[in-house]
Amino acid sequence: MTKLSTTDLLCRFSGLVAVNKVSFAMDEGEILGIIGPNGAGKTTFINLVSGIIMPTAGRIEYKGRDITYLPAHERARMGIARTYQLIHPLENLSLVENVMVGAIFAQGQGLKTARRTAEELCEELGLSDVDRDTARLSILETKKMEIARALANDPEVLFLDEVMAGLNADETHDLIATIRRIAVERRLAVGVVEHVMGVIRELTHRVIVLEAGELIAEGPYDEVSRNPRVIEAYLGGAA
Amino acid sequence: MNRNIARAVAAVVAAVAVALPAFAGAYPLQVARNVMMYMALAITWDMLLRSGQISFGIAGLFGLGAYAAILGVVRGGMPVWLSIPFAAVVAAAAAFLLGFLILRLRAMYFSIVTLALAEMFRIVIHNLHDFTGGPEGIVMPAGVIFGGNAAALYWLTLAGLAVALAASWWFEKSRIRFALTAIGNNEISASSSGVNIFRWLLVAFTVTSGIQGLLGGIYVQSYGFATPDGVFSADFTLLPLAMALLGGMHGTVGPVLGAVLLGLVSEWLKLKIPYGHLIVYGIIIIIVILFMPAGILGLARKMSRGAEGGKS
Amino acid sequence: MAAKQNGNKGKHMALKRRTAILAALAAAATVLILLWKPTVINNGLQQAGLYAAIAIPMGLVLGIVHIVNLAHGEFMMVAAYATYFACKALGMDPLFAVLPAAAVTALLGWVVFRLTIQRALKAPELNQLILTFGIAIALTQVVNILFTSQTYKIPLEYVSASIDIGENTFPVWSYVFVATAILYAVGLRLFLTRTTAGKAAVAVGQNPRGAAIVGIDVNRSYGLVFALALALVGAMGALFLTKSAIFPQVGSPYTMKSFCLVAMAGIGNIPGILGASVLLGLSEQLLRAFRETRAWADIVFFVLIIAVILGRSVSWRRKK
Numbered sequence: 001m002t003k004l005s006t007t008d009l010l011c012r013f014s015g016l017v018a019v020n021k022v023s024f025a026m027d028e029g030e031i032l033g034i035i036g037p038n039g040a041g042k043t044t045f046i047n048l049v050s051g052i053i054m055p056t057a058g059r060i061e062y063k064g065r066d067i068t069y070l071p072a073h074e075r076a077r078m079g080i081a082r083t084y085q086l087i088h089p090l091e092n093l094s095l096v097e098n099v100m101v102g103a104i105f106a107q108g109q110g111l112k113t114a115r116r117t118a119e120e121l122c123e124e125l126g127l128s129d130v131d132r133d134t135a136r137l138s139i140l141e142t143k144k145m146e147i148a149r150a151l152a153n154d155p156e157v158l159f160l161d162e163v164m165a166g167l168n169a170d171e172t173h174d175l176i177a178t179i180r181r182i183a184v185e186r187r188l189a190v191g192v193v194e195h196v197m198g199v200i201r202e203l204t205h206r207v208i209v210l211e212a213g214e215l216i217a218e219g220p221y222d223e224v225s226r227n228p229r230v231i232e233a234y235l236g237g238a239a
Numbered sequence: 240m241n242r243n244i245a246r247a248v249a250a251v252v253a254a255v256a257v258a259l260p261a262f263a264g265a266y267p268l269q270v271a272r273n274v275m276m277y278m279a280l281a282i283t284w285d286m287l288l289r290s291g292q293i294s295f296g297i298a299g300l301f302g303l304g305a306y307a308a309i310l311g312v313v314r315g316g317m318p319v320w321l322s323i324p325f326a327a328v329v330a331a332a333a334a335f336l337l338g339f340l341i342l343r344l345r346a347m348y349f350s351i352v353t354l355a356l357a358e359m360f361r362i363v364i365h366n367l368h369d370f371t372g373g374p375e376g377i378v379m380p381a382g383v384i385f386g387g388n389a390a391a392l393y394w395l396t397l398a399g400l401a402v403a404l405a406a407s408w409w410f411e412k413s414r415i416r417f418a419l420t421a422i423g424n425n426e427i428s429a430s431s432s433g434v435n436i437f438r439w440l441l442v443a444f445t446v447t448s449g450i451q452g453l454l455g456g457i458y459v460q461s462y463g464f465a466t467p468d469g470v471f472s473a474d475f476t477l478l479p480l481a482m483a484l485l486g487g488m489h490g491t492v493g494p495v496l497g498a499v500l501l502g503l504v505s506e507w508l509k510l511k512i513p514y515g516h517l518i519v520y521g522i523i524i525i526i527v528i529l530f531m532p533a534g535i536l537g538l539a540r541k542m543s544r545g546a547e548g549g550k551s
Numbered sequence: 552m553a554a555k556q557n558g559n560k561g562k563h564m565a566l567k568r569r570t571a572i573l574a575a576l577a578a579a580a581t582v583l584i585l586l587w588k589p590t591v592i593n594n595g596l597q598q599a600g601l602y603a604a605i606a607i608p609m610g611l612v613l614g615i616v617h618i619v620n621l622a623h624g625e626f627m628m629v630a631a632y633a634t635y636f637a638c639k640a641l642g643m644d645p646l647f648a649v650l651p652a653a654a655v656t657a658l659l660g661w662v663v664f665r666l667t668i669q670r671a672l673k674a675p676e677l678n679q680l681i682l683t684f685g686i687a688i689a690l691t692q693v694v695n696i697l698f699t700s701q702t703y704k705i706p707l708e709y710v711s712a713s714i715d716i717g718e719n720t721f722p723v724w725s726y727v728f729v730a731t732a733i734l735y736a737v738g739l740r741l742f743l744t745r746t747t748a749g750k751a752a753v754a755v756g757q758n759p760r761g762a763a764i765v766g767i768d769v770n771r772s773y774g775l776v777f778a779l780a781l782a783l784v785g786a787m788g789a790l791f792l793t794k795s796a797i798f799p800q801v802g803s804p805y806t807m808k809s810f811c812l813v814a815m816a817g818i819g820n821i822p823g824i825l826g827a828s829v830l831l832g833l834s835e836q837l838l839r840a841f842r843e844t845r846a847w848a849d850i851v852f853f854v855l856i857i858a859v860i861l862g863r864s865v866s867w868r869r870k871k
Contacts, residue, residue, distance in 0.1 A: 076433035090424045106433030293677045347619045359853045366846040518692030524685030
């Protein structure tokens with residue numbers, strides 16, 4: 001079943017086309033990789049579907065409903081969640097309180113219920129000692145907290161923007177397993193932006209490739225990675 | 240710190256505050272009233288600050304409330320007791336409506352527009368001569384509320400402070416705390432967690448402005464007259480701001496602490512240098528921002544952390 | 552890289568467009584009022600010159616150091632006081648004090664920058680705002696303690712110079728402000744595009760980290776720009792004294808109005824400040840021309856800034 005789709009999505013910033021007529025669809029239970037060279041428009045694409053920026057033209061649908069110009073907080077309430085590349089834990093709030101925010105505002109829970117939700121999420125992700133100050137978290141724990149914060153929205157669609165950056169090999173495997181598990185348990189549609197192709201190969205069912213804002217290929221990773229256009233895009237980007 | 244000790248201390252302080260008129264003369268009561276009023280303003284300023292918005296408009300809403308109260312009685316024939324909550328409603332309504340414009344602004348734009356707000360209200364009151372009494376001001380025909388009884392006036396101001404404290408406590412204990420903290424930290428990620436940023440800023444701005452208006456109403460009824468230059472004085476912005484900064488921002492305790500310290504110092508300075516005693520506030524603001532941005536409270540926390548941990 | 556350049560180009564074009572709109576509005580208003588009330592034009596342009604000459608240095612600081620100096624008008628006030636007492640002591644005309652006042656204020660500004668603002672550059676923007684607010688209070692109160700709230704004025708004959716055309720008498724002295732504003736705008740443009748120090752300052756303003764990497768002393772550039780801006784404001788302090796009475800709070804409305812003008816023009820757009828000033832000056836003088844509306848002239852800038860906000864209707868998101 002299609003959860004989220006875009007049709008001819010276009011985003012222009014003062015003359016520059018950041019996302020150019022991208023059409024795609026994401027199904028329930030699917031882990032989708034979003035890849036492409038630097039500056040291809042991957043983060044802009046996530047910003048568009050999560051409502052952080054508004055598109056110039058095109059259409060975004062979530063569970064059959066037009067959400068193209070809906071503000072971000074309403075999309076969060078409907079079940080679209082995301083993480084950010086640069087993680088800013090909320091100062092003056094403990095680990096569990098950081099996670100509570102989504103439960104309170106996206107799910108509309110009272111403080112007590114939200115705390116229980118957040119504690120359960122922390123446990124699910126293997127975060128202990130939940131009343132800790134966020135300054136004392138390790139990198140892996142910070143990433144997990146960021147995912148827990150997104151899951152606190154009780155999403156059906158989740159975007160992960162470079163959550164693996166800065167992790168070593170063991171931690172990366174730990175996080176890949178975690179993401180797999182929650183995606184299955186919660187029947188999530190997950191969109192993953194990642195630079196490390198090993199992670200994409202291991203984690204995703206399917207990928208879409210963006211280059212200069214355009215969708216140039218889609219399909220299973222092994223197939224796409226042999227696509228000459230994709231190879232050229234990456235080599236061109238590297239040269 | 241131990242929560243029970245903190246509660247006991249708070250209870251004792253509250254009991255002493257309520258009973259103060261029993262054993263204090265007119266002058267100490269007058270000083271206490273000033274300190275409490277600025278303390279309440281400092282708390283409301285800090286409440287909005289928790290969302291990352293710095294308002295320079297305290298004097299504007301305070302003065303607006305003051306004029307609402309006095310005009311409600313003089314022009315509207317309102318009973319004096321009713322004029323005080325009326326002041327709060329007028330200020331809150333003004334903030335609510337203006338909020339639709341100015342809460343779309345951020346950082347310096349928001350701050351400067353709030354600064355201009357005070358000036359704008361002053362000019363409006365100044366110019367609506369026939370209705371407001373113009374630059375010469377307006378006097379309550381019945382004089383000061385409670386016939387000027389020092390104890391009653393003290394309790395009235397204490398009640399105003401209690402409202403500010405209760406609101407601040409509510410902001411800290413409810414979902415508002417999460418909303419404002421999330422907005423203050425990063426608006427984009429807050430919106431991704433479902434926080435309706437504009438709505439919560441509007442709540443915070445309306446509530447804090449309403450309390451500032453309430454205090455203006457209490458102030459004006461305690462003195463029995465208002466002039467535009469008097470109730471819109473920059474002091475009502477400057478002093479609370481300096482107090483909250485000195486004590487420590489983002490909480491109730493800091494502004495309270497700062498208000499007690501600076502309030503007493505300023506009463507003393509007023510006697511020593513009647514002209515220009517405000518320089519102390521300017522200097523305190525500069526020093527605090529440069530050397531102890533978290534205020535006395537932050538400094539104390541740092542020291543106790545250093546003593547307990549030693550290494551980090 | 553390409554994205555960034557394109558972005559800058561787009562921003563530049565947007566600023567240009569805004570300048571053009573402001574200029575067109577100002578021109579249209581001018582022509583209309585000229586036919587109807589010629590004195591309003593005369594007074595309005597002179598008022599605009601005064602506003603622009605004070606706002607341009609603030610725009611410079613905001614554009615390059617990225618600091619709103621809430622003590623901006625207060626520095627002008629201090630310069631005016633210094634000029635007053637120097638002129639009284641030496642019996643000279645304030646016009647001879649323009650350059651010394653600029654030098655003294657620049658020095659004061661440099662010291663204040665080094666001692667306070669420079670230390671707060673890495674702090675959150677809001678701390679800087681509160682800091683300069685504190686500096687503004689301190690300056691006002693120092694003057695208040697030293698000279699009380701009494702007003703001071705130097706009576707000068709040439710200030711009332713005027714030209715009679717038909718039935719109307721047009722005072723002309725304040726065109727000195729217009730000349731100053733134009734001089735500032737042109738001079739700054741030359742400084743920023745033609746001199747090494749100016750180019751370095753622009754580079755620092757656009758990308759402090761990058762500028763530091765290529766070997767520019769960022770703090771020195773900031774300090775220089777700040778001091779230069781205060782020199783310009785200091786010179787205005789001396790000129791201001793020729794026309795107006797001074798008292799400790801005389802500078803503070805100019806801080807707000809300057810910010811309003813800079814915001815209207817868009818940060819980094821100095822010519823735009825001229826257009827915005829004409830708009831503000833003319834509107835104020837238009838209201839002043841009628842007895843019923845005279846008292847409301849001071850509120851115009853607030854209405855204008857709200858209009859600008861509505862015109863953009865996009866929230867300024869906090870950059871983090």
